[in-house]
Amino acid sequence: MNRENRFDIIIAGAGAAGLTLLWYILNSPVLQKREILLLDKSFEPKNDKTWCFWDSNDLPLNEFIYHSWNELEVGALGSSFNEELITYRYDCIRNGDYSMAILDTAKNFEDITFIEASIQNFSSDEKIAVVETDKGKFTASHVFQSVLKPPDFETSTVDNSLLQHFVGWEIETDSSLFNPDKAVLMDFNVPQLNGVTFMYILPFSENRALIEHTLFSDTLLEQDVYEGEIRNYLSEHYDLGSTRYRILRKEKGAIPMEDRKYSTWYCENVMNIGTMGGLTKPTTGYTFTRIHKKSIEIVSALERDEKIPEDAVSSYRFRVYDMMLLYLLSSDQHTSVRIFHDLFKKNSFDMILRFLEEKTTLSNEISIFSTLPYLPFFKSIYKMKHRIFTGR
Ligand SMILES: Cc1cc2nc3c(=O)[nH]c(=O)nc-3n(C[C@H](O)[C@H](O)[C@H](O)COP(=O)(O)OP(=O)(O)OC[C@H]3O[C@@H](n4cnc5c(N)ncnc54)[C@H](O)[C@@H]3O)c2cc1C
Known part of the structure; x- marks a missing residue:
């Protein structure tokens, strides 16, 4: 392997997760001087995804925001409910704008290399990770990948x-x-x-x-x-x-x-990030702010040369709620719509958004669940009991 193919960090995949990680690395005086390789099959920015989120107060996202809404509406069972948000704002970013801004900034850094290639596999030999592509092999001590399903993906437990x-x-x-x-x-x-x-x-x-x-x-x-x-x-x-x-x-x-548990590592030194790292909230599909929070954790660990934390993205309580709701969404369409109706009719939108962002307290959650039909939830606990006890 020649020297040009060796890097400190390889980011495999320049979508939301790869670019977000790169953005935080570029903003880190310690890491921005490292030899970094960004790989993707294409770097051409496309506005074909609109990423929305509401919990960005602590995140440096203002410069990317395309539009924001202060009021939300939800309709179900012939009614509709509107509410002005108090603690949140519903924001959106267009993926093309986001990619262009980050890639343009990255091009000003000498030690960042961009290669368009099709990624085929990852492997590792103790300290060095290897990325295999149609343009050759590249190595680094840290690889972050958002392109391939982890090897244990097909065999991991999934009920819903x-x-x-x-x-x-x-x-x-x-x-x-x-x-x-x-x-x-x-x-x-x-x-x-x-x-x-x-x-x-x-x-x-x-x-x-x-x-x-x-x-x-x-x-x-x-x-x-x-x-x-x-x-x-x-x-x-x-x-x-x-x-x-x-x-x-x-x-x-x-x-x-899905209620699948994603593995943190593809193989030694190759970390799964983004959707491939299980950062999508199973019951909503929202991923974008979780990608930011994970990138902040990764950069902070790399700056200190520490082990990257492997904590599950959701706590036990929220994994259990997701399993219950996912079971209901999979098994009972009519009740699911009724749950959405009651949820938005009987709770403030801010509280629901806080719940979906997993920032509520247990007493908030008890109060939210008390507004919902309880029999379907008891059924979901019974049906999912084999996983609820372990949260896995
Ligand atoms: C249309 C759409 C709208 C969404 N809206 C929201 C939203 O509003 N809010 C929210 O929180 N989440 C949203 N999501 C979910 C999630 O945030 C996005 O899917 C997000 O793009 C996931 O980021 P990622 O980096 O994991 O994957 P991606 O952004 O898909 O990035 C993967 C990258 O890998 C590259 N790649 C794939 N295979 C290869 C290969 N073999 N070789 C080389 N490169 C490869 C791709 O070109 C791509 O650039 C949305 C998803 C979609 C599809």
């Missing part, structure tokens, strides 16, 4: 496995129809044909919005099914015929929602 899958259209309309201060987090007042289904609406101005048809289910649909539902929704809720709007871009995705 869903996908949060969606297709979205960003549209521009002739007239002013949207409220750019209010996002629709979930509107379940749509046909529930193929799984728990809702519409997600992010208005960027009075006449431009992203409208996403989203499902929690185990089977992806044909593209025209999602698009037909968006067309119907625009017609029924906004009286918008197809001649009255233009589709500016499309977004699609399938985010895993």
